[in-house]
Amino acid sequence: MTKLSGRKILLMTDFDGTIAAYRKDPRKVSLAKDMVAILQKFTRQPNLKLAVVSGRGLQDLEKMVNIRGIILAGCFGGVFRDEQGKVHTWEKAPDYFGPVEELAEFFSRSPVFKGVYIEKKEIALTLHYKDLGVKKRREVLKVIEEAREKNPIFNFHVGDKGTEIIPQGLGKGWFIQEMLKKYPDFYPVFLGNDWVDLEGIEVLRGQGLAFYVGDTPPPGSHGLSGLKEVKKLFKKLLAVNQAALNAS
Numbered sequence: 001m002t003k004l005s006g007r008k009i010l011l012m013t014d015f016d017g018t019i020a021a022y023r024k025d026p027r028k029v030s031l032a033k034d035m036v037a038i039l040q041k042f043t044r045q046p047n048l049k050l051a052v053v054s055g056r057g058l059q060d061l062e063k064m065v066n067i068r069g070i071i072l073a074g075c076f077g078g079v080f081r082d083e084q085g086k087v088h089t090w091e092k093a094p095d096y097f098g099p100v101e102e103l104a105e106f107f108s109r110s111p112v113f114k115g116v117y118i119e120k121k122e123i124a125l126t127l128h129y130k131d132l133g134v135k136k137r138r139e140v141l142k143v144i145e146e147a148r149e150k151n152p153i154f155n156f157h158v159g160d161k162g163t164e165i166i167p168q169g170l171g172k173g174w175f176i177q178e179m180l181k182k183y184p185d186f187y188p189v190f191l192g193n194d195w196v197d198l199e200g201i202e203v204l205r206g207q208g209l210a211f212y213v214g215d216t217p218p219p220g221s222h223g224l225s226g227l228k229e230v231k232k233l234f235k236k237l238l239a240v241n242q243a244a245l246n247a248s
């Protein structure tokens, strides 16, 4: 925390599992009231910028974090809204709008996808199938494999519970680099909790502060046990920031 005192802060945080608790159904996730109150306080600090960067689509994230003045980045940072509400995209985003539509269409036409939630975002997709039995899941995975072979422009991260389909070359690291360029006089802090956040932690190595919510914080990050500790950290950040304001 001493690194932060007296400095302008660029606070960037992941959404799911970091500032919002996981839910079985991603559509049922919401921010806790006290977290909303903390985030609102951040937007009132003149020497603090807050960005939420998520794998969710930007439109979805805007509903989840309905607070003015926060920078919101969806699709792993590839589509983001700045503080003034202007939307920016990763340079290759236009190549992905059509293919995402086609992929979503392909999956929804497949009869084995009954029971799979196809989460279509601006330039990415997530397939949620954690509720399926072993046999059905195997069938779903076959179709996903077929799609993967036909769509090398995407990275397919296939897991037991779901598959993340992300444009090749896109990750939260790109967005964080953009923020560092835009706010060179702000000290960057990043919080994340899973593999999609590792790039962000890596980018800040030696030039910022990174926190990992979970049991085994990767090199270059500090561990936080869960949402309670995230809130504690945010409150400390607010206090340090306010103290600097009072002193100036």
Ligand SMILES: O=P(O)(O)OC[C@H]1O[C@H](O[C@H]2O[C@H](CO)[C@@H](O)[C@H](O)[C@H]2O)[C@H](O)[C@@H](O)[C@@H]1O
Residues within 6 Å of the ligand: 014, 015, 016, 017, 021, 022, 023, 024, 025, 026, 027, 029, 053, 054, 055, 056, 057, 119, 126, 128, 130, 161, 162, 164, 196
């Ligand atoms: O970068 P994040 O904000 O962490 O987003 C990553 C993905 O999060 C969501 O899925 C995950 O959280 C769901 C809600 O708790 C959970 O049901 C699901 O199993 C998780 O994979 C979101 O739905 C995805 O779009 C994001 O890419």
